[in-house]
């Protein structure tokens with residue numbers, strides 16, 4: 001089915017059924033039978049094959065798997081950046097148990113979700129090169145028309161929280177990779193999202209910088225943030241509460257994590 005046809009079909013489906021459901025208030029997000037395939041020419045690749053996942057508030061989950069196993073596809077679907085073929089992705093949108101399926105939302109609702117409810121972090125930082133650290137973090141609030149005074153307070157407090165108060169006026173090219181990634185973490189937190197979705201957040205970074213980023217994630221978890229991180233680095237994944245293995249689009253294993261950074265490197 002072409003993307004256009006799929007969009008028309010999904011829009012019809014959304015109009016018919018975009019209703020809220022009650023879910024456990026302690027859950028941030030629940031995913032049921034999520035399936036996504038890509039067709040190019042005569043070849044169809046099933047990137048996600050009936051994936052099921054529930055993330056509790058304050059949980060830090062790592063998803064590991066080899067290249068091509070579907071990790072980015074999962075982040076893109078959960079982040080309302082891509083359309084799954086079938087399944088459910090229900091977010092606790094008000095934090096009190098009002099569940100809304102993003103598969104049934106309109107494009108406008110998707111935009112709102114991305115702006116206010118989901119904090120996205122990617123491997124290649126995705127900062128605007130002509131904007132300073134301050135302005136990059138501020139941007140989602142500018143788009144969301146937040147009062148300038150509130151914006152300034154929030155950006156300053158977030159940049160200090162991740163140790164970048166001295167870099168506010170720096171452009172991305174004037175910062176190290178680790179510093180740029182910290183700016184994207186601050187930007188992801190700017191609208192107090194329900195969850196942080198991180199795709200290979202340390203993929204480009206050396207061991208020491210990776211450790212620092214993981215420490216920030218652990219601090220965020222301690223402060224009650226919910227985090228889903230996908231990575232092929234099985235070692236650093238062990239700091240998460242749960243480590244789930246994705247193989248050929250399917251969850252094939254799960255183990256407990258909760259290791260400290262020190263445990264990992266000893």
Ligand SMILES: Nc1ncnc2c1ncn2[C@@H]1O[C@H](COP(=O)(O)OP(=O)(O)OP(=O)(O)O)[C@@H](O)[C@H]1O
Pocket residue numbers: 038039040045046047065066067068069070071072073074232
């Ligand atoms: N836009 C697309 N069009 C066609 N096929 C795609 C597209 N995006 C991903 N795929 C295919 O879907 C499968 C899953 O890709 P995905 O990017 O999710 O893997 P990944 O686990 O993130 O890999 P990596 O570790 O290399 O980032 C791969 O076989 C990939 O080739």
Ligand SMILES: [Mg+2]
Pocket residue numbers: 071072073199
């Ligand atoms: Mg990927």
